[in-house]
Every structure is written in structure tokens, then in C-alpha cells.
Amino acid sequence: MEERRASRETHQDMLGFLMREDENRYKLTDEEIIDQTIAVLYSGYETVSTTTMMAIKYLHDHPRVLQELRVSLPFRCLLPNTLLHFFSVA
Numbered sequence: 001m002e003e004r005r006a007s008r009e010t011h012q013d014m015l016g017f018l019m020r021e022d023e024n025r026y027k028l029t030d031e032e033i034i035d036q037t038i039a040v041l042y043s044g045y046e047t048v049s050t051t052t053m054m055a056i057k058y059l060h061d062h063p064r065v066l067q068e069l070r071v072s073l074p075f076r077c078l079l080p081n082t083l084l085h086f087f088s089v090a
Contacts, residue, residue, distance in 0.1 A: 001030055014040065 004011065004019060017023075018033045028036070059066040 001033065 001015070001019060004015070010016065014037065015033070018028055018036055021027050059069065
């Protein structure tokens with residue numbers, strides 16, 4: 001953050017937005033910027049991992065849906081065969 005402040009360049013990313021003093025209602029401290037960044041990154045990670053886990057559980061619990069998904073052309077284009085075989089239906 002010190003390097004960014006010293007450079008006086010405008011960055012169009014999350015850190016640049018949080019550091020921008022002219023567009024924010026109040027100036028965030030470095031600690032607040034770090035806390036906000038961690039909160040955003042962690043919440044995105046947690047959402048993706050939970051959604052993925054629930055999708056896998058649903059497919060495990062509903063083998064017919066899994067089989068339909070495995071033969072679906074759009075789905076096959078997205079995932080490698082090794083992952084498709086991981087979810088084999090007996």
C-alpha cells in the first residue's frame with residue numbers, strides 16, 4: 001500500500017478503490033483495507049467451496065441426474081474425462 005500511495009498512479013482494482021480517498025466517504029486505515037480485502041476474498045472462497053460441495057452431494061444422492069449430466073454434450077465439453085469417470089454411476 002505504501003508503494004501504491006508513493007506512485008500516485010490510479011489503479012482500477014479492489015485495492016485501488018479501497019485506497020481512493022476522494023471517492024470514499026471517509027479514509028480507511030491500512031488495517032481496515034486489509035480487513036476488507038480478507039473479508040471479500042474469504043467470502044468468495046467460502047461461497048464457491050460450499051456450492052461445489054453441495055453440487056457434488058446432490059449428484060451423489062441422485063445418480064440418474066448424474067448419468068444425464070455425464071452424457072450431456074455441453075457438460076462433457078467443460079470437464080475432462082478423468083473427472084467424469086470419478087463420478088461413475090454403477
